[in-house]
Amino acid sequence: MLLVVSGLRVSYPAPGGRVTVVRGADFAVESGECLAIVGESGSGKSQALLATLGLAGPGAEVSGSALFEGEELVGMPSRRLQQLRGDRIGLVFQDSITGLTPHMTVGEQLAEVLVVHRGAGRQAARAEAREMLEVLQIPEPDYRLGQYPHELSGGMRQRIMIAMALLCRPSLLVADEPTTALDTTVQAAILRSFAKLKQHAGTALILVSHDLGVVAGLADRVAVMYAGRIVEMAPAERLFAAPRHPYTQGLLASTPRLDRAPSAPLPAIDGQPPDPASVPEEACAFRPRCKVARPACAAGRPPPVEVAPGHRVACLAAEPA
Ligand SMILES: Nc1ncnc2c1ncn2[C@@H]1O[C@H](COP(=O)(O)OP(=O)(O)OP(=O)(O)O)[C@@H](O)[C@H]1O
Numbered sequence: 464m465l466l467v468v469s470g471l472r473v474s475y476p477a478p479g480g481r482v483t484v485v486r487g488a489d490f491a492v493e494s495g496e497c498l499a500i501v502g503e504s505g506s507g508k509s510q511a512l513l514a515t516l517g518l519a520g521p522g523a524e525v526s527g528s529a530l531f532e533g534e535e536l537v538g539m540p541s542r543r544l545q546q547l548r549g550d551r552i553g554l555v556f557q558d559s560i561t562g563l564t565p566h567m568t569v570g571e572q573l574a575e576v577l578v579v580h581r582g583a584g585r586q587a588a589r590a591e592a593r594e595m596l597e598v599l600q601i602p603e604p605d606y607r608l609g610q611y612p613h614e615l616s617g618g619m620r621q622r623i624m625i626a627m628a629l630l631c632r633p634s635l636l637v638a639d640e641p642t643t644a645l646d647t648t649v650q651a652a653i654l655r656s657f658a659k660l661k662q663h664a665g666t667a668l669i670l671v672s673h674d675l676g677v678v679a680g681l682a683d684r685v686a687v688m689y690a691g692r693i694v695e696m697a698p699a700e701r702l703f704a705a706p707r708h709p710y711t712q713g714l715l716a717s718t719p720r721l722d723r724a725p726s727a728p729l730p731a732i733d734g735q736p737p738d739p740a741s742v743p744e745e746a747c748a749f750r751p752r753c754k755v756a757r758p759a760c761a762a763g764r765p766p767p768v769e770v771a772p773g774h775r776v777a778c779l780a781a782e783p784a
Protein backbone atom coordinates (compact mmCIF):
# COMPACT_ATOMS: atom_id res chain seq x y z
CA MET A 464 0.00 0.00 0.00
CA LEU A 465 1.20 3.48 -0.86
CA LEU A 466 -0.69 5.28 1.89
CA VAL A 467 -2.23 3.68 4.96
CA VAL A 468 -4.21 5.93 7.28
CA SER A 469 -5.41 4.40 10.53
CA GLY A 470 -7.22 5.70 13.56
CA LEU A 471 -6.91 9.28 12.34
CA ARG A 472 -8.46 11.79 14.74
CA VAL A 473 -8.61 15.56 14.33
CA SER A 474 -9.94 17.98 16.92
CA TYR A 475 -10.12 21.74 17.26
CA PRO A 476 -10.43 24.04 20.24
CA ALA A 477 -14.03 25.15 20.77
CA PRO A 478 -15.94 27.00 23.46
CA GLY A 479 -16.40 24.54 26.32
CA GLY A 480 -13.80 22.00 25.20
CA ARG A 481 -12.47 20.51 22.00
CA VAL A 482 -14.62 19.42 19.11
CA THR A 483 -13.60 16.30 17.20
CA VAL A 484 -14.22 16.53 13.46
CA VAL A 485 -12.49 13.32 12.35
CA ARG A 486 -13.11 10.42 14.76
CA GLY A 487 -10.85 7.55 13.85
CA ALA A 488 -10.78 7.34 10.06
CA ASP A 489 -9.18 4.33 8.39
CA PHE A 490 -8.40 4.17 4.68
CA ALA A 491 -5.60 3.12 2.36
CA VAL A 492 -4.67 3.54 -1.27
CA GLU A 493 -2.38 1.55 -3.55
CA SER A 494 -0.28 2.72 -6.49
CA GLY A 495 -2.35 3.15 -9.62
CA GLU A 496 -5.61 3.04 -7.68
CA CYS A 497 -8.31 5.65 -7.23
CA LEU A 498 -10.01 5.84 -3.86
CA ALA A 499 -13.00 8.16 -3.74
CA ILE A 500 -14.28 9.63 -0.49
CA VAL A 501 -17.92 10.68 -0.47
CA GLY A 502 -20.29 11.98 2.18
CA GLU A 503 -22.37 14.99 3.13
CA SER A 504 -20.96 18.45 3.66
CA GLY A 505 -19.24 18.66 7.03
CA SER A 506 -18.61 14.91 7.37
CA GLY A 507 -14.86 15.51 7.63
CA LYS A 508 -13.59 14.56 4.15
CA SER A 509 -11.39 17.62 3.68
CA GLN A 510 -10.21 17.62 7.29
CA ALA A 511 -9.17 13.97 7.08
CA LEU A 512 -7.07 14.66 3.98
CA LEU A 513 -5.64 17.97 5.19
CA ALA A 514 -4.64 16.43 8.52
CA THR A 515 -3.04 13.47 6.74
CA LEU A 516 -0.88 15.90 4.78
CA GLY A 517 0.05 18.09 7.74
CA LEU A 518 -2.28 20.91 6.67
CA ALA A 519 -4.87 20.93 9.44
CA GLY A 520 -5.80 24.41 10.67
CA PRO A 521 -4.32 26.30 13.64
CA GLY A 522 -5.01 24.69 17.00
CA ALA A 523 -5.72 21.28 15.47
CA GLU A 524 -4.72 18.17 17.38
CA VAL A 525 -4.05 15.28 15.06
CA SER A 526 -3.49 11.71 16.24
CA GLY A 527 -3.40 8.28 14.65
CA SER A 528 -1.15 7.19 11.85
CA ALA A 529 -0.63 7.95 8.16
CA LEU A 530 2.12 5.89 6.58
CA PHE A 531 3.17 7.13 3.15
CA GLU A 532 5.74 4.96 1.37
CA GLY A 533 6.62 3.66 4.83
CA GLU A 534 7.15 7.12 6.38
CA GLU A 535 4.92 8.37 9.20
CA LEU A 536 3.28 11.66 8.23
CA VAL A 537 1.58 12.36 11.56
CA GLY A 538 4.05 14.39 13.59
CA MET A 539 6.55 14.63 10.74
CA PRO A 540 8.61 17.85 10.80
CA SER A 541 6.96 20.45 8.58
CA ARG A 542 10.00 20.89 6.31
CA ARG A 543 9.98 17.23 5.34
CA LEU A 544 6.21 17.32 4.86
CA GLN A 545 6.52 20.34 2.61
CA GLN A 546 9.12 18.53 0.54
CA LEU A 547 6.89 15.48 0.15
CA ARG A 548 3.87 17.62 -0.76
CA GLY A 549 5.53 19.29 -3.71
CA ASP A 550 7.26 16.19 -4.92
CA ARG A 551 5.81 12.75 -4.10
CA ILE A 552 2.32 14.00 -3.24
CA GLY A 553 0.38 16.41 -5.46
CA LEU A 554 -2.53 18.38 -4.04
CA VAL A 555 -5.52 20.00 -5.63
CA PHE A 556 -7.85 21.50 -3.07
CA GLN A 557 -11.30 22.98 -3.32
CA ASP A 558 -10.14 26.24 -1.78
CA SER A 559 -6.89 26.27 -3.77
CA ILE A 560 -4.63 26.39 -0.72
CA THR A 561 -1.59 26.14 -2.96
CA GLY A 562 -2.69 29.16 -4.98
CA LEU A 563 -0.91 30.70 -7.93
CA THR A 564 1.40 33.67 -7.43
CA PRO A 565 -0.10 36.79 -9.07
CA HIS A 566 3.08 38.42 -10.39
CA MET A 567 4.54 35.42 -12.22
CA THR A 568 3.39 34.00 -15.53
CA VAL A 569 1.92 30.52 -15.59
CA GLY A 570 5.02 29.28 -17.41
CA GLU A 571 7.37 30.78 -14.84
CA GLN A 572 5.57 29.26 -11.89
CA LEU A 573 5.15 25.84 -13.44
CA ALA A 574 8.85 25.80 -14.35
CA GLU A 575 9.73 26.96 -10.83
CA VAL A 576 8.20 23.80 -9.37
CA LEU A 577 10.55 21.62 -11.38
CA VAL A 578 13.55 23.84 -10.74
CA VAL A 579 12.97 23.75 -6.97
CA HIS A 580 11.92 20.14 -6.53
CA ARG A 581 13.82 18.41 -9.31
CA GLY A 582 16.77 20.73 -9.90
CA ALA A 583 15.74 21.00 -13.54
CA GLY A 584 17.18 23.69 -15.85
CA ARG A 585 14.80 26.53 -16.86
CA GLN A 586 14.63 25.47 -20.49
CA ALA A 587 13.88 21.82 -19.76
CA ALA A 588 11.43 22.80 -17.02
CA ARG A 589 9.44 24.98 -19.40
CA ALA A 590 9.30 22.21 -21.99
CA GLU A 591 8.02 19.78 -19.38
CA ALA A 592 5.44 22.28 -18.17
CA ARG A 593 4.20 22.65 -21.74
CA GLU A 594 3.97 18.89 -22.07
CA MET A 595 1.85 18.66 -18.92
CA LEU A 596 -0.62 21.21 -20.31
CA GLU A 597 -0.87 18.99 -23.37
CA VAL A 598 -1.47 15.90 -21.26
CA LEU A 599 -4.32 17.78 -19.59
CA GLN A 600 -5.63 18.82 -23.02
CA ILE A 601 -5.39 22.52 -22.23
CA PRO A 602 -5.81 24.37 -25.54
CA GLU A 603 -3.07 26.73 -26.82
CA PRO A 604 -0.43 25.71 -24.25
CA ASP A 605 2.16 28.26 -25.40
CA TYR A 606 -0.27 31.12 -25.05
CA ARG A 607 -1.30 29.92 -21.55
CA LEU A 608 2.31 29.71 -20.38
CA GLY A 609 2.75 33.41 -21.15
CA GLN A 610 -0.36 34.51 -19.22
CA TYR A 611 -0.66 35.82 -15.66
CA PRO A 612 -3.14 34.13 -13.27
CA HIS A 613 -5.55 37.12 -13.32
CA GLU A 614 -5.89 36.74 -17.07
CA LEU A 615 -7.29 33.23 -16.67
CA SER A 616 -10.88 32.18 -16.06
CA GLY A 617 -11.55 30.42 -12.75
CA GLY A 618 -11.84 27.11 -14.55
CA MET A 619 -8.55 27.60 -16.38
CA ARG A 620 -6.81 28.57 -13.13
CA GLN A 621 -8.06 25.33 -11.60
CA ARG A 622 -6.68 23.36 -14.56
CA ILE A 623 -3.30 25.09 -14.20
CA MET A 624 -3.30 24.16 -10.51
CA ILE A 625 -3.93 20.56 -11.48
CA ALA A 626 -1.03 20.75 -13.95
CA MET A 627 1.16 22.13 -11.18
CA ALA A 628 0.19 19.34 -8.79
CA LEU A 629 1.07 16.74 -11.40
CA LEU A 630 4.30 18.25 -12.69
CA CYS A 631 6.65 16.37 -10.39
CA ARG A 632 4.90 13.13 -11.36
CA PRO A 633 3.79 12.48 -7.77
CA SER A 634 3.06 8.92 -6.73
CA LEU A 635 -0.11 10.20 -5.04
CA LEU A 636 -2.51 12.91 -6.12
CA VAL A 637 -4.97 14.14 -3.52
CA ALA A 638 -7.82 15.99 -5.19
CA ASP A 639 -10.62 17.56 -3.16
CA GLU A 640 -13.51 18.52 -5.48
CA PRO A 641 -11.02 19.18 -8.30
CA THR A 642 -13.56 19.67 -11.06
CA THR A 643 -16.52 21.20 -9.24
CA ALA A 644 -16.01 24.67 -10.72
CA LEU A 645 -15.50 23.43 -14.26
CA ASP A 646 -18.00 22.96 -17.05
CA THR A 647 -18.81 19.41 -18.08
CA THR A 648 -16.60 19.21 -21.20
CA VAL A 649 -13.55 20.49 -19.33
CA GLN A 650 -14.42 18.24 -16.41
CA ALA A 651 -14.54 15.25 -18.74
CA ALA A 652 -11.12 16.14 -20.21
CA ILE A 653 -9.58 16.41 -16.74
CA LEU A 654 -11.10 13.13 -15.61
CA ARG A 655 -9.77 11.40 -18.73
CA SER A 656 -6.29 12.69 -17.97
CA PHE A 657 -6.55 11.48 -14.35
CA ALA A 658 -7.51 8.05 -15.66
CA LYS A 659 -4.56 8.13 -18.07
CA LEU A 660 -2.07 9.10 -15.34
CA LYS A 661 -3.42 6.38 -13.12
CA GLN A 662 -3.08 3.77 -15.83
CA HIS A 663 0.22 4.78 -17.44
CA ALA A 664 2.17 6.51 -14.68
CA GLY A 665 0.74 4.41 -11.82
CA THR A 666 -0.30 7.59 -9.98
CA ALA A 667 -2.60 6.83 -7.06
CA LEU A 668 -5.53 9.17 -6.63
CA ILE A 669 -7.61 10.10 -3.63
CA LEU A 670 -10.64 11.93 -4.91
CA VAL A 671 -13.24 13.75 -2.87
CA SER A 672 -16.37 14.53 -4.83
CA HIS A 673 -20.05 15.23 -4.30
CA ASP A 674 -20.64 14.13 -7.85
CA LEU A 675 -21.38 10.42 -7.73
CA GLY A 676 -21.20 10.32 -11.54
CA VAL A 677 -17.58 11.45 -11.38
CA VAL A 678 -16.90 8.92 -8.63
CA ALA A 679 -18.50 6.07 -10.57
CA GLY A 680 -16.43 6.94 -13.63
CA LEU A 681 -13.05 7.05 -11.92
CA ALA A 682 -12.96 5.29 -8.56
CA ASP A 683 -11.76 1.75 -7.97
CA ARG A 684 -12.92 1.86 -4.37
CA VAL A 685 -15.26 4.18 -2.53
CA ALA A 686 -15.19 5.19 1.13
CA VAL A 687 -18.34 6.73 2.60
CA MET A 688 -17.75 9.16 5.41
CA TYR A 689 -20.30 10.10 8.05
CA ALA A 690 -19.66 12.27 11.11
CA GLY A 691 -15.90 11.90 10.92
CA ARG A 692 -15.76 8.16 10.29
CA ILE A 693 -15.68 5.85 7.30
CA VAL A 694 -18.97 3.95 7.66
CA GLU A 695 -18.70 1.91 4.48
CA MET A 696 -15.92 1.04 2.06
CA ALA A 697 -16.19 -1.18 -1.00
CA PRO A 698 -15.02 -1.69 -4.56
CA ALA A 699 -16.83 1.01 -6.55
CA GLU A 700 -19.03 -1.32 -8.60
CA ARG A 701 -20.12 -3.17 -5.53
CA LEU A 702 -20.83 -0.03 -3.55
CA PHE A 703 -23.13 1.32 -6.25
CA ALA A 704 -24.81 -2.05 -6.85
CA ALA A 705 -25.15 -3.27 -3.27
CA PRO A 706 -24.71 -0.53 -0.66
CA ARG A 707 -25.19 -1.96 2.83
CA HIS A 708 -25.07 1.02 5.20
CA PRO A 709 -28.44 2.78 5.50
CA TYR A 710 -26.62 6.10 5.07
CA THR A 711 -24.97 4.99 1.81
CA GLN A 712 -28.32 3.67 0.61
CA GLY A 713 -29.87 7.08 1.30
CA LEU A 714 -27.00 8.93 -0.35
CA LEU A 715 -27.27 6.88 -3.54
CA ALA A 716 -31.06 7.12 -3.59
CA SER A 717 -30.96 10.91 -3.31
CA THR A 718 -28.90 11.29 -6.49
CA PRO A 719 -30.87 12.40 -9.57
CA ARG A 720 -30.99 9.67 -12.19
CA LEU A 721 -31.88 9.80 -15.84
CA ASP A 722 -33.94 6.64 -15.61
CA ARG A 723 -36.30 8.12 -13.03
CA ALA A 724 -39.26 10.26 -14.04
CA PRO A 725 -38.35 13.97 -13.66
CA SER A 726 -41.52 14.53 -11.63
CA ALA A 727 -40.68 11.78 -9.10
CA PRO A 728 -39.48 13.36 -5.86
CA LEU A 729 -35.91 12.65 -4.83
CA PRO A 730 -35.91 10.48 -1.77
CA ALA A 731 -33.78 12.42 0.67
CA ILE A 732 -32.21 11.30 3.91
CA ASP A 733 -34.36 12.66 6.71
CA GLY A 734 -32.85 15.03 9.21
CA GLN A 735 -29.70 17.11 9.23
CA PRO A 736 -26.05 16.11 9.18
CA PRO A 737 -24.95 16.10 12.82
CA ASP A 738 -23.05 18.94 14.43
CA PRO A 739 -19.59 17.52 15.29
CA ALA A 740 -19.90 18.95 18.82
CA SER A 741 -22.90 16.74 19.60
CA VAL A 742 -21.94 13.43 18.01
CA PRO A 743 -22.02 10.72 20.69
CA GLU A 744 -18.73 8.89 21.09
CA GLU A 745 -20.35 5.61 22.14
CA ALA A 746 -23.28 5.18 19.76
CA CYS A 747 -23.87 5.01 16.03
CA ALA A 748 -23.75 8.64 14.81
CA PHE A 749 -26.34 7.93 12.10
CA ARG A 750 -28.90 6.46 14.52
CA PRO A 751 -31.12 9.58 14.85
CA ARG A 752 -31.70 9.60 11.06
CA CYS A 753 -31.73 5.86 10.51
CA LYS A 754 -34.89 3.99 9.47
CA VAL A 755 -33.60 0.62 10.68
CA ALA A 756 -32.11 1.76 13.99
CA ARG A 757 -32.57 -0.62 16.94
CA PRO A 758 -31.92 -0.13 20.67
CA ALA A 759 -28.46 -1.70 20.42
CA CYS A 760 -27.39 1.13 18.08
CA ALA A 761 -27.46 3.50 21.06
CA ALA A 762 -25.43 1.19 23.25
CA GLY A 763 -22.19 1.11 21.30
CA ARG A 764 -20.49 2.27 18.16
CA PRO A 765 -20.83 -0.46 15.51
CA PRO A 766 -17.45 -1.90 14.54
CA PRO A 767 -16.70 -2.28 10.82
CA VAL A 768 -17.62 -5.77 9.62
CA GLU A 769 -16.39 -7.34 6.40
CA VAL A 770 -19.56 -8.39 4.54
CA ALA A 771 -17.77 -9.43 1.32
CA PRO A 772 -14.16 -9.30 0.13
CA GLY A 773 -13.02 -5.68 0.44
CA HIS A 774 -16.48 -4.53 1.53
CA ARG A 775 -16.60 -3.22 5.11
CA VAL A 776 -19.64 -1.76 6.80
CA ALA A 777 -19.99 -0.23 10.27
CA CYS A 778 -23.64 -1.01 10.92
CA LEU A 779 -25.35 -3.52 13.19
CA ALA A 780 -27.97 -4.16 10.53
CA ALA A 781 -25.40 -5.26 7.95
CA GLU A 782 -25.04 -9.00 8.54
CA PRO A 783 -22.14 -10.75 6.80
CA ALA A 784 -23.37 -12.05 3.45
N1 LIG B 1 -10.25 25.15 11.40
C1 LIG B 1 -11.33 24.55 11.90
N2 LIG B 1 -11.70 24.73 13.19
C2 LIG B 1 -12.78 24.12 13.71
N3 LIG B 1 -13.60 23.32 13.01
C3 LIG B 1 -13.30 23.12 11.71
C4 LIG B 1 -12.17 23.71 11.09
N4 LIG B 1 -12.15 23.32 9.79
C5 LIG B 1 -13.21 22.52 9.62
N5 LIG B 1 -13.92 22.39 10.77
C6 LIG B 1 -15.15 21.59 10.96
O1 LIG B 1 -14.85 20.25 10.68
C7 LIG B 1 -15.98 19.57 10.15
C8 LIG B 1 -15.58 18.83 8.91
O2 LIG B 1 -15.25 19.78 7.91
P1 LIG B 1 -14.71 19.35 6.47
O3 LIG B 1 -14.29 20.60 5.80
O4 LIG B 1 -13.72 18.27 6.60
O5 LIG B 1 -16.05 18.78 5.78
P2 LIG B 1 -16.21 18.19 4.31
O6 LIG B 1 -16.69 16.78 4.47
O7 LIG B 1 -14.98 18.40 3.52
O8 LIG B 1 -17.42 19.08 3.76
P3 LIG B 1 -17.65 19.69 2.28
O9 LIG B 1 -18.25 18.57 1.50
O10 LIG B 1 -18.62 20.79 2.53
O11 LIG B 1 -16.34 20.15 1.74
C9 LIG B 1 -17.03 20.66 9.91
O12 LIG B 1 -17.96 20.59 10.96
C10 LIG B 1 -16.24 21.94 9.97
O13 LIG B 1 -17.04 22.99 10.46
Ligand SMILES: [Mg+2]
Pocket residue numbers: 508509510557639
Ligand atom coordinates in the same frame (compact mmCIF):
# COMPACT_ATOMS: atom_id res chain seq x y z
MG1 LIG C 1 -14.52 19.58 1.93
